[in-house]
Amino acid sequence: MGQANSQFSEDELQDYEDLTYFTKKEILYAHKKFKNLAPEKVGHNKNAKLSMSKVLEYPELKANPFGDRICKVFSSSNDGDITFEDFLDMMSVFSDAAPKAVKAEHAFRIYDFDGDDMIGRNDLKQVIQRLVDYNSDLGHNDIDQLINNILEEADLDDDGALSFAEFEHIIDKSSDFINSFRIRL
Amino acid sequence: MLRKHFSRDDSLGYLSDSVMYYGSYSNRSFTLVPGTAEYSLPHAYFLTITILLLATFVFVSVSMGRAYRISFIESSATVQNILTHKIVCSWDYGIANGKAARLKHATILTELRDYLAQRNRTPAPVGRWQRLRTETLNAVAHATVLALIAAVAACLWAVLDRFGPADHFAAWSALYVSLASNGTMAALGYVCQLLGRLERYRHGATQLNINLLRHFLLQLTIVAVLFAHWLTTRPPTGCWETAIGQELYRLLVVDFFISTVLLSAVRGVRYLLHARYGPARGRPGPLAPYLTPPPFCIETHSLGLVYNQTLLWFGVLFAPPLVLLVALKLLLVFYVNKCELMYLCQPPARLWRSSQTQTLFLVLVFVSLFGVLLTHGYLIMQVPVSEGCGPFRGTQYMYQLFMQGILKLREEHLFWRAFVYITKPAIIGGVLLTMGVATYYLRAKSRAQIAKVKLLKELLCLEAKDKEFLLANLSKVARGKDCTGEQLDRIELVGGGRLNGPADRYYTDPCATWRSSGLKLSSTPLPHPIHLFR
Numbered sequence: 001m002g003q004a005n006s007q008f009s010e011d012e013l014q015d016y017e018d019l020t021y022f023t024k025k026e027i028l029y030a031h032k033k034f035k036n037l038a039p040e041k042v043g044h045n046k047n048a049k050l051s052m053s054k055v056l057e058y059p060e061l062k063a064n065p066f067g068d069r070i071c072k073v074f075s076s077s078n079d080g081d082i083t084f085e086d087f088l089d090m091m092s093v094f095s096d097a098a099p100k101a102v103k104a105e106h107a108f109r110i111y112d113f114d115g116d117d118m119i120g121r122n123d124l125k126q127v128i129q130r131l132v133d134y135n136s137d138l139g140h141n142d143i144d145q146l147i148n149n150i151l152e153e154a155d156l157d158d159d160g161a162l163s164f165a166e167f168e169h170i171i172d173k174s175s176d177f178i179n180s181f182r183i184r185l
Numbered sequence: 186m187l188r189k190h191f192s193r194d195d196s197l198g199y200l201s202d203s204v205m206y207y208g209s210y211s212n213r214s215f216t217l218v219p220g221t222a223e224y225s226l227p228h229a230y231f232l233t234i235t236i237l238l239l240a241t242f243v244f245v246s247v248s249m250g251r252a253y254r255i256s257f258i259e260s261s262a263t264v265q266n267i268l269t270h271k272i273v274c275s276w277d278y279g280i281a282n283g284k285a286a287r288l289k290h291a292t293i294l295t296e297l298r299d300y301l302a303q304r305n306r307t308p309a310p311v312g313r314w315q316r317l318r319t320e321t322l323n324a325v326a327h328a329t330v331l332a333l334i335a336a337v338a339a340c341l342w343a344v345l346d347r348f349g350p351a352d353h354f355a356a357w358s359a360l361y362v363s364l365a366s367n368g369t370m371a372a373l374g375y376v377c378q379l380l381g382r383l384e385r386y387r388h389g390a391t392q393l394n395i396n397l398l399r400h401f402l403l404q405l406t407i408v409a410v411l412f413a414h415w416l417t418t419r420p421p422t423g424c425w426e427t428a429i430g431q432e433l434y435r436l437l438v439v440d441f442f443i444s445t446v447l448l449s450a451v452r453g454v455r456y457l458l459h460a461r462y463g464p465a466r467g468r469p470g471p472l473a474p475y476l477t478p479p480p481f482c483i484e485t486h487s488l489g490l491v492y493n494q495t496l497l498w499f500g501v502l503f504a505p506p507l508v509l510l511v512a513l514k515l516l517l518v519f520y521v522n523k524c525e526l527m528y529l530c531q532p533p534a535r536l537w538r539s540s541q542t543q544t545l546f547l548v549l550v551f552v553s554l555f556g557v558l559l560t561h562g563y564l565i566m567q568v569p570v571s572e573g574c575g576p577f578r579g580t581q582y583m584y585q586l587f588m589q590g591i592l593k594l595r596e597e598h599l600f601w602r603a604f605v606y607i608t609k610p611a612i613i614g615g616v617l618l619t620m621g622v623a624t625y626y627l628r629a630k631s632r633a634q635i636a637k638v639k640l641l642k643e644l645l646c647l648e649a650k651d652k653e654f655l656l657a658n659l660s661k662v663a664r665g666k667d668c669t670g671e672q673l674d675r676i677e678l679v680g681g682g683r684l685n686g687p688a689d690r691y692y693t694d695p696c697a698t699w700r701s702s703g704l705k706l707s708s709t710p711l712p713h714p715i716h717l718f719r
Contacts, residue, residue: 063286064278094278107273124272131276132297133290142301146268149304154269156642157649167273175255176274183278 007031007046016085020092027088029185033058034087042084052080055087060183065130069110094183103181104171108164118161121147227577234502238558241498245554249547253624256544268300284527319384326384330377330399337369337403338410345414362432363439366407370492371443373403374485394545397484401549404492405556411436412499412560416568426570430504433496437510444489445518449525452479456529481526487546490515495553502561562608 008016008031013024022030034050035042037057042048052071061067071080074090082090092098093106113123124147132138156166171177275293280286341362348361377399381392415429459478493511500507565583577583606612 059281060279063280063283065276065290111273127272128297131272131290132294133287135290135294137294138297142298145301145304146272146297150269150272156645158646162269170269170273174270174274176270180274180277180279 016088020088021095021097022088022092026095026185030088030091031084033185034084047084049077049081049083052082055080055082065133066110069113073106073109091183091185094181095185096182100171100178101168103178104168105164107171107177107181108167118159118163119167120161121151123161124150231577231583234505237501238498238561242554242558245547245551249544249551252544252547271296271300323384326380329380333373333376334403334406337373338406341366341369341407341410342414345411346418360435360439362411363436364443366411366436367440367443370404370407371448374400377403393484397488397545400484400488401491404488404495405553408492408495408499408553409556416560416564426503430500430507433500433504433507434510437493437496437507437514440489440493441514441518445521449521452525452529455479479529483542486518486522487542488549489518491546491549491553494550495557498554498557499560502564559613566608 008028013027016022016027017024020027031046037054038048038050041050052068052075055071056062056067061070064070068080070090071082072078074086074093075082076086093102108119111123111127112119113126114120119127125143128138128143128146151160151162154162154166154170156169157163275296277289280289344362344365377396381396384392411432415425415432456478493515497507497511567582569581570577570583
């Protein structure tokens with residue numbers, strides 16, 4: 001811990017604490033975990049940029065079917081490469097202290113594959129396929145039916161896609177979302 | 186080795202005299218550190234147990250209230266069924282290893298296929314005869330289950346009468362009671378599940394809840410029969426409190442062996458059979474379709490936990506180290522179940538909604554804890570203490586110690602009379618009734634809210650359609666003045682519109698909300714260009 005302390009100045013830690021939902025101890029712990037992904041590179045530069053494939057070795061991201069989407073959403077250079085600050089931001093949104101609205105906003109961006117601020121039919125199709133791990137038991141007809149049902153239930157203005165307001169409306173009413181949209185450091 | 190714990194030589198068995206049982210606590214007070222006040226063991230015993238139970242009760246009630254509010258009142262009950270919620274909230278982002286991830290994928294797949302099957306299923310017949318038939322089947326199933334439970338209670342009472350008070354420390358017959366109660370619980374669980382297949386309810390969730398409640402009712406009956414028997418019959422010699430303590434230890438240990446060890450072994454065997462002869466292997470035998478991997482039954486395990494806790498709370502008054510035993514046992518059970526789930530069982534077919542299921546189990550825990558507290562209340566007030574053992578010897582009833590020793594009250598005091606009045610069953614019943622009414626009121630309010638939201642949604646939809654209609658009409662009228670139709674095709678809902686043509690008189694009207702969007706006007710430039718919605 002003492003070694004990690006010498007890497008961050010007090011001001012930096014204070015800044016990070018103000019900008020995220022973490023305490024100073026948790027920030028240092030997060031840095032330790034980040035360093036485990038690529039010890040030499042992070043040892044040289046504490047804010048090193050790691051490629052997406054390196055970051056996807058983090059256990060929770062590796063097991064997650066939306067791992068690459070998470071990396072793209074939180075990457076400041078929008079290409080999936082994660083610096084330590086991106087990683088801290090990611091863990092802070094997924095932590096217990098983040099409010100529901102913040103989580104909902106990031107969940108929306110993760111599920112919006114084409115980035116057009118709407119979750120359309122293609123986005124939903126990709127989500128469903130990734131959730132069942134591309135299992136062939138769920139055929140194209142089944143997926144289409146599921147998408148139709150989702151749009152029927154959640155699409156309030158009948159434009160064939162879910163906007164953020166509609167998405168947030170569903171999330172607001174659920175109590176399971178906070179429990180499932182969480183990664184503990 | 187087992188026998189040594191439960192056996193008795195000419196004097197009482199070694200452990201009967203230890204702190205494991207109530208009987209050995211002395212009723213004297215003594216000074217721990219010379220010079221300070223006396224430490225009175227009876228008072229300490231009474232107060233510790235009472236405070237522990239009351240604190241647990243308060244904690245459970247508060248948790249239950251909070252969970253109920255979150256999962257039933259704040260979130261509308263209909264949300265739990267909709268598909269979008271299932272899709273968005275189904276993946277647990279905390280999953281960190283590959284095997285758990287594969288399990289989760291399989292569970293999600295099963296859940297989605299179940300959903301599709303339910304949607305595509307032909308709707309339930311609504312003819313009169315069909316409904317009558319379904320109702321009769323359900324009624325018959327309920328009646329059968331209730332009859333079975335009553336039969337179990339009667340048999341258990343008979344077994345207790347036969348084997349309970351006998352001098353059982355020398356033989357294995359001491360274990361008959363425990364074996365009987367735990368065995369019947371396990372067996373009847375299966376019977377209830379089989380019965381459940383006969384009935385047909387509209388939602389699968391209702392079927393599961395009813396199964397759960399039946400199993401719980403069975404447990405409650407068994408526990409109630411045990412308590413009633415212990416409180417009404419006395420062993421011929423010795424302390425009845427110590428006897429109860431011994432019985433509880435036996436029950437818990439036997440339950441561990443039957444529910445955890447034995448049933449896990451059965452599941453292990455079933456898994457091995459599946460691995461060797463199952464349908465997916467090279468040489469499928471004749472029984473192949475039946476040898477599926479064992480299912481992981483969350484409700485059975487959770488109800489087992491509730492059962493353990495109920496016994497623990499009852500027994501804390503009689504054998505305080507029960508707490509340690511149960512803690513150890515539950516730790517072992519957790520690890521055994523975890524191994525079972527990871528290696529042996531197939532994933533549960535339904536995604537259990539964690540928050541709603543948690544609320545349900547908290548309610549069950551609350552109900553059993555309340556029952557235990559009532560029993561203790563009765564015990565403290567009405568059941569005479571043994572003469573020769575325990576920290577309360579000397580007083581006739583346990584509460585007298587509290588009243589006289591601690592509060593230094595006499596029988597005619599006002600507080601005493603008020604206290605006795607409050608603990609009458611009618612008052613307690615009244616309090617419970619009020620709580621029930623309050624819960625019903627809050628739930629009715631939330632349902633009214635849901636209906637209101639639905640109506641408002643429909644209203645919004647209709648208004649949107651109205652707006653579209655009006656704007657389309659306006660554009661049609663405007664188009665009549667000007668012939669370039671294609672630029673008028675897109676009407677924007679945000680109070681704007683594209684207009685072409687210098688001759689349109691709307692354009693110069695400052696009250697109109699049309700906006701120009703970069704179209705050049707060949708004639709009069711406006712003195713005040715309208716750029717309202719840039």
